[in-house]
Amino acid sequence: MHLLAGMVASMCSHSRRTTARTGRPRSAEADAAILDATRAALVELGWSKLTLGDVASRAGVAKTTVYRRWSGKSELVVDAVAELFDELELPDRGSLAADIEGVVLQFAALLERPEARTALMAVVAESTTDEPLRERIRVSIVERQKRLVLEGRARAQARGELPEETDPAAAARTADLIFDVIAGAVVHRALVSCEPVDEDWVRRFTAVLLGGLGSAES
Amino acid sequence: MHLLAGMVASMCSHSRRTTARTGRPRSAEADAAILDATRAALVELGWSKLTLGDVASRAGVAKTTVYRRWSGKSELVVDAVAELFDELELPDRGSLAADIEGVVLQFAALLERPEARTALMAVVAESTTDEPLRERIRVSIVERQKRLVLEGRARAQARGELPEETDPAAAARTADLIFDVIAGAVVHRALVSCEPVDEDWVRRFTAVLLGGLGSAES
DNA sequence: CCAGTTACGCTACGACTCGTAGCGAAAGCG
DNA sequence: CGCTTTCGCTACGAGTCGTAGCGTAACTGG
Numbered sequence: 001m002h003l004l005a006g007m008v009a010s011m012c013s014h015s016r017r018t019t020a021r022t023g024r025p026r027s028a029e030a031d032a033a034i035l036d037a038t039r040a041a042l043v044e045l046g047w048s049k050l051t052l053g054d055v056a057s058r059a060g061v062a063k064t065t066v067y068r069r070w071s072g073k074s075e076l077v078v079d080a081v082a083e084l085f086d087e088l089e090l091p092d093r094g095s096l097a098a099d100i101e102g103v104v105l106q107f108a109a110l111l112e113r114p115e116a117r118t119a120l121m122a123v124v125a126e127s128t129t130d131e132p133l134r135e136r137i138r139v140s141i142v143e144r145q146k147r148l149v150l151e152g153r154a155r156a157q158a159r160g161e162l163p164e165e166t167d168p169a170a171a172a173r174t175a176d177l178i179f180d181v182i183a184g185a186v187v188h189r190a191l192v193s194c195e196p197v198d199e200d201w202v203r204r205f206t207a208v209l210l211g212g213l214g215s216a217e218s
Numbered sequence: 219m220h221l222l223a224g225m226v227a228s229m230c231s232h233s234r235r236t237t238a239r240t241g242r243p244r245s246a247e248a249d250a251a252i253l254d255a256t257r258a259a260l261v262e263l264g265w266s267k268l269t270l271g272d273v274a275s276r277a278g279v280a281k282t283t284v285y286r287r288w289s290g291k292s293e294l295v296v297d298a299v300a301e302l303f304d305e306l307e308l309p310d311r312g313s314l315a316a317d318i319e320g321v322v323l324q325f326a327a328l329l330e331r332p333e334a335r336t337a338l339m340a341v342v343a344e345s346t347t348d349e350p351l352r353e354r355i356r357v358s359i360v361e362r363q364k365r366l367v368l369e370g371r372a373r374a375q376a377r378g379e380l381p382e383e384t385d386p387a388a389a390a391r392t393a394d395l396i397f398d399v400i401a402g403a404v405v406h407r408a409l410v411s412c413e414p415v416d417e418d419w420v421r422r423f424t425a426v427l428l429g430g431l432g433s434a435e436s
Numbered sequence: 437c438c439a440g441t442t443a444c445g446c447t448a449c450g451a452c453t454c455g456t457a458g459c460g461a462a463a464g465c466g
Numbered sequence: 467c468g469c470t471t472t473c474g475c476t477a478c479g480a481g482t483c484g485t486a487g488c489g490t491a492a493c494t495g496g
Contacts, residue, residue, distance in 0.1 A: 240494045240495070241492080241493065241494075242491065242492040242493055242494095243492080269481090269482065269483085270482090270483085270484090271482075271483085281484090282484095282485085282486095285484070285485080290484090
């Protein structure tokens, strides 16, 4: 939602500030239609069979219009799925364990959606040989979700569940570590092992994360 | 190495047991050359620009020969990278923490290789819309590596570092959980966050895994 | 040794996607 | 009203796909 608005605004302020402010403006409806069509095509066709020509016809625009705004399939799909991630929130459930379980279940629900499943791994795979794409993913998706970890830790510290950090650099490293552990475990469970991220799994995962391997029972 | 032999043997015992035992046998050199060429092409071109025609010329065989053995790009790449995973081992380093750190560093080294980086995520992405491929990945790669977790746990139990399991079903669930946490965290760190899996990170990760979030310091 | 069977290399093919170029029309701005 | 940019449309060369057909090579059973 506001990601699109922000993106368009930044694109405009970037391209029109430098060269042009006159002429016919780009259609915002076309942007939304293209991104919607991209998600619909991902659901029906999956990443590999998705073509920009198909996206264009679904969106009711010409193929050239798509190419004017996105340099290729990867960039388009990153923007299309990045919007999905903004739905994640961290409702206060009263304890660190409950907060983690809540956000993990949300993340799992997101990974149930076929457009997210097929697109996420594909764009990361592409990014291994495409540095600009890697940066785009980092900014649009990865960094954007670290807020959840930071917020959860701040809450837990306020509750006295976690100690206050002294060294800010070490605190940042730990936040990155926890982010990789949580997101990585859920993604691996859902997309690689292909088994359900249900409440039972989430409870056991949270127990390990908070108490270590010894508390893996139950 | 012996994966190839096993694969060829199973293919032969499957197709020749049913229909044919006569005629010109398939060239084992061609199999090896094709898989080597696939890995080389992955390094140079990455997943998306890799074509089976290119693989065929690199391997010195005809394109039709490749298609006779593999139904498509995904299947070929799965077999090509599955061989890499057989190099992983679990040397006994004396303690559970040291064992984990050792295998994680090995896994990280594997993910440094460009052919593994670009292929792993790509085939998983493809598998989201291709059930036979999903099964092939599960058998050739995922299940194959769970042995490391089982072996590490058995060693830790022998050392008295972990309690003996009573319920075998719960033990299996826990092993799956730990596998997803370890593999997921390392993959996410290396391929999504794109930051190094160095000794410092591995030490802090192992501390969290064994002792829980409270022991994330140092 | 020879017929039968299968794999191999090679060539060619229609179907498809890619990304771009050129055109006239539409939509805002000064 | 001119100027500028975007839009939809069509068409294009390049490249890939997966398959088919052919003659030849390799191995087996009679």
